[in-house]
Amino acid sequence: MSNQFSIEELLKLTDEDVKMSEKQKKVVEAAIEIFADKGFAAASTSEIAKKAGVAEGTIFRHYQTKKDLLFAIVMPTITKSIAPFLVRNFLQDVTKQNHQDLEHMLRYILENRYEFIKKNHPVIKILLQEVFFHEEFRGELRKVVEEHAVEKLKKLIIHFQEKGEMIDMPPETVLRMIITTIMGFLIGRFIILPDLDWDDEAEKEYTIQFLLHGLMKK
Amino acid sequence: MSNQFSIEELLKLTDEDVKMSEKQKKVVEAAIEIFADKGFAAASTSEIAKKAGVAEGTIFRHYQTKKDLLFAIVMPTITKSIAPFLVRNFLQDVTKQNHQDLEHMLRYILENRYEFIKKNHPVIKILLQEVFFHEEFRGELRKVVEEHAVEKLKKLIIHFQEKGEMIDMPPETVLRMIITTIMGFLIGRFIILPDLDWDDEAEKEYTIQFLLHGLMKK
Amino acid sequence: MSNQFSIEELLKLTDEDVKMSEKQKKVVEAAIEIFADKGFAAASTSEIAKKAGVAEGTIFRHYQTKKDLLFAIVMPTITKSIAPFLVRNFLQDVTKQNHQDLEHMLRYILENRYEFIKKNHPVIKILLQEVFFHEEFRGELRKVVEEHAVEKLKKLIIHFQEKGEMIDMPPETVLRMIITTIMGFLIGRFIILPDLDWDDEAEKEYTIQFLLHGLMKK
Amino acid sequence: MSNQFSIEELLKLTDEDVKMSEKQKKVVEAAIEIFADKGFAAASTSEIAKKAGVAEGTIFRHYQTKKDLLFAIVMPTITKSIAPFLVRNFLQDVTKQNHQDLEHMLRYILENRYEFIKKNHPVIKILLQEVFFHEEFRGELRKVVEEHAVEKLKKLIIHFQEKGEMIDMPPETVLRMIITTIMGFLIGRFIILPDLDWDDEAEKEYTIQFLLHGLMKK
DNA sequence: GATGAATGAGCGTTCATTCAT
DNA sequence: TATGAATGAACGCTCATTCAT
Numbered sequence: 001m002s003n004q005f006s007i008e009e010l011l012k013l014t015d016e017d018v019k020m021s022e023k024q025k026k027v028v029e030a031a032i033e034i035f036a037d038k039g040f041a042a043a044s045t046s047e048i049a050k051k052a053g054v055a056e057g058t059i060f061r062h063y064q065t066k067k068d069l070l071f072a073i074v075m076p077t078i079t080k081s082i083a084p085f086l087v088r089n090f091l092q093d094v095t096k097q098n099h100q101d102l103e104h105m106l107r108y109i110l111e112n113r114y115e116f117i118k119k120n121h122p123v124i125k126i127l128l129q130e131v132f133f134h135e136e137f138r139g140e141l142r143k144v145v146e147e148h149a150v151e152k153l154k155k156l157i158i159h160f161q162e163k164g165e166m167i168d169m170p171p172e173t174v175l176r177m178i179i180t181t182i183m184g185f186l187i188g189r190f191i192i193l194p195d196l197d198w199d200d201e202a203e204k205e206y207t208i209q210f211l212l213h214g215l216m217k218k
Numbered sequence: 219m220s221n222q223f224s225i226e227e228l229l230k231l232t233d234e235d236v237k238m239s240e241k242q243k244k245v246v247e248a249a250i251e252i253f254a255d256k257g258f259a260a261a262s263t264s265e266i267a268k269k270a271g272v273a274e275g276t277i278f279r280h281y282q283t284k285k286d287l288l289f290a291i292v293m294p295t296i297t298k299s300i301a302p303f304l305v306r307n308f309l310q311d312v313t314k315q316n317h318q319d320l321e322h323m324l325r326y327i328l329e330n331r332y333e334f335i336k337k338n339h340p341v342i343k344i345l346l347q348e349v350f351f352h353e354e355f356r357g358e359l360r361k362v363v364e365e366h367a368v369e370k371l372k373k374l375i376i377h378f379q380e381k382g383e384m385i386d387m388p389p390e391t392v393l394r395m396i397i398t399t400i401m402g403f404l405i406g407r408f409i410i411l412p413d414l415d416w417d418d419e420a421e422k423e424y425t426i427q428f429l430l431h432g433l434m435k436k
Numbered sequence: 437m438s439n440q441f442s443i444e445e446l447l448k449l450t451d452e453d454v455k456m457s458e459k460q461k462k463v464v465e466a467a468i469e470i471f472a473d474k475g476f477a478a479a480s481t482s483e484i485a486k487k488a489g490v491a492e493g494t495i496f497r498h499y500q501t502k503k504d505l506l507f508a509i510v511m512p513t514i515t516k517s518i519a520p521f522l523v524r525n526f527l528q529d530v531t532k533q534n535h536q537d538l539e540h541m542l543r544y545i546l547e548n549r550y551e552f553i554k555k556n557h558p559v560i561k562i563l564l565q566e567v568f569f570h571e572e573f574r575g576e577l578r579k580v581v582e583e584h585a586v587e588k589l590k591k592l593i594i595h596f597q598e599k600g601e602m603i604d605m606p607p608e609t610v611l612r613m614i615i616t617t618i619m620g621f622l623i624g625r626f627i628i629l630p631d632l633d634w635d636d637e638a639e640k641e642y643t644i645q646f647l648l649h650g651l652m653k654k
Numbered sequence: 655m656s657n658q659f660s661i662e663e664l665l666k667l668t669d670e671d672v673k674m675s676e677k678q679k680k681v682v683e684a685a686i687e688i689f690a691d692k693g694f695a696a697a698s699t700s701e702i703a704k705k706a707g708v709a710e711g712t713i714f715r716h717y718q719t720k721k722d723l724l725f726a727i728v729m730p731t732i733t734k735s736i737a738p739f740l741v742r743n744f745l746q747d748v749t750k751q752n753h754q755d756l757e758h759m760l761r762y763i764l765e766n767r768y769e770f771i772k773k774n775h776p777v778i779k780i781l782l783q784e785v786f787f788h789e790e791f792r793g794e795l796r797k798v799v800e801e802h803a804v805e806k807l808k809k810l811i812i813h814f815q816e817k818g819e820m821i822d823m824p825p826e827t828v829l830r831m832i833i834t835t836i837m838g839f840l841i842g843r844f845i846i847l848p849d850l851d852w853d854d855e856a857e858k859e860y861t862i863q864f865l866l867h868g869l870m871k872k
Numbered sequence: 873g874a875t876g877a878a879t880g881a882g883c884g885t886t887c888a889t890t891c892a893t
Numbered sequence: 894t895a896t897g898a899a900t901g902a903a904c905g906c907t908c909a910t911t912c913a914t
Contacts, residue, residue, distance in 0.1 A: 039351050041259035045884060055900045060885060129350055133257050167431065173424045180402025188394060206391045214432030263909060273875040284909060475787050477695035481888060491896040502888060568783055569693050603867065609860045616838025624830060642827045650868030699905060709879045714906060
């Protein structure tokens with residue numbers, strides 16, 4: 001319980017950024033924009049400095065290497081990416097409720113992650129692009145997901161299956177369907193085709209309906 | 219109909235590679251390995267040359283620039299990525315059959331793309347990594363998908379919906395669910411977690427079941 | 437005679453350091469250590485500041501440039517390096533004595549310079565390392581040596597030669613032998629191989645014997 | 655005997671340099687000049703390239719780092735610096751002769767090293783300047799001197815002492831006097847004050863006389 | 873056709889120095 | 894007086910690309 005956080009504590013994590021000096025903030029903003037646009041390897045520190053309106057040396061006062069800058073941007077987002085499962089009572093809250101739990105849970109996760117990616121899509125784009133090239137990202141993701149998300153969700157799935165509400169598939173497979181469907185929507189919506197004319201509320205509803213139909217026992 | 223191909227013609231596309239000299243093939247193999255491993259921008263032509271066992275200059279005899287080499291590797295795979303829909307009679311074949319059409323179609327597409335990605339996952343990994351950074355890839359993908367896949371599949375979806383077999387959602391949304399679920403499986407299986415101990419036949423079956431449950435009218 | 441000093445005045449030169457603030461002293465100490473260790477050009481002011489426990493800017497309050505810091509450290513040692521010959525009565529003192537003068541003089545110089553380098557070897561190491569790269573050091577050395585040491589010593593040599601005690605060689609050559617032999621010992625002892633197990637008293641004696649044998653008329 | 659060389663073989667070592675391309679030779683020449691002039695740390699590769707008339711990248715085709723360039727220049731000279739003692743029969747040649755052996759040996763060494771430093775003084779200047787900053791140089795010097803020079807010379811010194819020709823001092827101390835006196839002359843002559851008006855033949859003679867007087871038993 | 877030396881622009885990074893606090 | 898963030902020129906080095914052989 002000691003390494004879990006209340007929503008308030010999680011928000012504090014976000015506000016830590018406030019400690020940054022004005023110039024440092026400018027550097028981070030410019031770096032996010034450029035990393036997202038052309039990728040880490042193709043981004044140059046001189047371009048970042050120019051866009052941030054600082055001298056190139058200023059970047060290296062705050063971040064020892066270009067890679068450190070990338071990590072400082074992406075690493076916190078890796079933790080925050082599983083924020084719903086960091087909430088202390090996530091498991092109990094959901095299981096104590098009635099037969100509509102599954103739907104509630106899916107709606108909660110989708111809505112919550114929708115807002116998260118809506119606010120952070122440039123950094124998440126960077127994460128998606130760079131996760132292949134930096135073992136550190138994969139390691140951190142695996143750690144954070146395995147420690148805080150996988151077990152909780154598998155328990156929930158088994159709980160729903162025992163109540164006879166959910167289709168009989170291995171919990172890992174059900175998990176894959178949930179993640180795939182939700183991320184498929186959000187990545188399509190915010191990363192791949194953000195310029196399409198999305199009716200967000202309708203698509204969220206369809207996504208939930210598709211998941212419920214696909215996962216619930218008839 | 220003129221820019222559509224029979225299965226035989228598609229296979230010929232694959233065999234075009236045969237025209238390449240021994241050295242050229244080595245270059246392409248080395249480039250695929252290194253691009254997939256560290257990304258286009260972080261790969262150096264000298265490293266590719268060394269791994270291919272050719273001189274640095276040899277690469278540039280066959281490909282004017284490093285980017286040309288990338289394109290020569292990835293572009294054909296973009297076309298092949300929608301191969302099932304390039305087949306002349308795809309639409310007729312499916313719609314002329316009985317009430318098990320939807321399942322047959324999904325099974326056909328999944329099986330076919332499973333084999334494709336199994337054989338080509340390094341190049342597909344490169345495509346996934348680089349599609350964000352090269353407008354040319356996005357343009358080609360959009361063209362090929364819109365011209366050959368989207369319309370056919372939307373017609374099919376409408377056909378199933380009119381037969382009362384498929385859930386009532388906008389065809390584009392149904393398409394998204396199908397693509398998301400199938401690609402979610404294949405990318406997870408071959409690109410993100412290829413080292414997991416997958417029971418492929420079972421997972422394929424679950425994926426089909428999930429799609430059928432999610433998309434069929436009860 | 438006006439620019440010559442008594443022993444007391446020379447000591448005062450040493451005590452000038454007292455005027456420095458605590459921080460300034462720390463800077464000088466750190467700079468000596470780092471300049472001696474890695475050379476002036478490869479030493480960074482930030483490293484000096486860190487080792488001295490002051491801010492980077494503090495160095496430049498006391499010394500306008502990094503070179504000024506080097507000069508402030510080394511220049512006084514250039515003067516002190518010929519201290520024995522700065523003593524007002526060096527010449528008279530030696531020539532007024534008996535036939536053992538030569539030996540006395542050599543012992544005096546060797547002993548005196550042995551103590552000097554024992555106390556100041558880090559700065560002398562810096563001087564030896566940097567004298568090639570800074571014309572200012574060569575200029576100051578030449579000035580100080582020519583003005584205060586060469587003429588006195590040449591007169592002494594001629595004096596000993598006229599007394600028939602010393603071998604007939606050009607006085608400059610004799611001077612070279614003396615300097616070479618004494619500095620060869622001291623540099624070997626304190627700069628090049630300080631970690632060897634030296635028997636200092638014996639080696640001093642051998643050095644004197646070698647010089648006497650080599651220079652005295654048989 | 656296997657790792658010892660005839661004069662001819664040693665000369666071949668020198669001629670190996672011939673394998674270098676024209677541009678590479680230019681780079682080495684420029685680097686020697688600039689390293690000797692301002693020291694390794696203060697020399698810039700762009701300045702070397704400019705003086706050599708090549709592109710900066712050309713330097714790094716032949717030498718992976720600036721330090722490699724320094725080592726390629728200096729390391730062979732470390733070996734050659736003890737060339738006389740690498741000659742197969744150095745020891746026998748000298749000891750088989752008559753009472754004038756000591757003088758012959760000293761004359762041979764002085765003359766030989768005089769010619770060596772006359773030809774190579776820029777590289778030797780670099781070695782003297784950089785030996786303090788690069789453990790690799792000290793290591794190589796120690797190895798080469800201990801393996802090939804020290805033992806041979808100590809045996810010779812003991813041989814002369816047993817014949818009663820040489821003063822009774824520890825052989826290491828005698829060695830120090832010889833090295834100090836010869837190097838003192840050569841370094842003064844070629845490195846420190848090369849612009850003085852030296853009468854080389856006379857100074858060589860004085861140096862030998864001083865050594866003989868200083869070391870021979872009366 | 874293949875080579876690999878040569879190029880030079882551009883990279884990430886360091887550094888002595890300045891200056892507002 | 895002392896600080897340390899900020900600067901920007903210069904550094905060592907890499908790279909895609911060219912071209913004489």
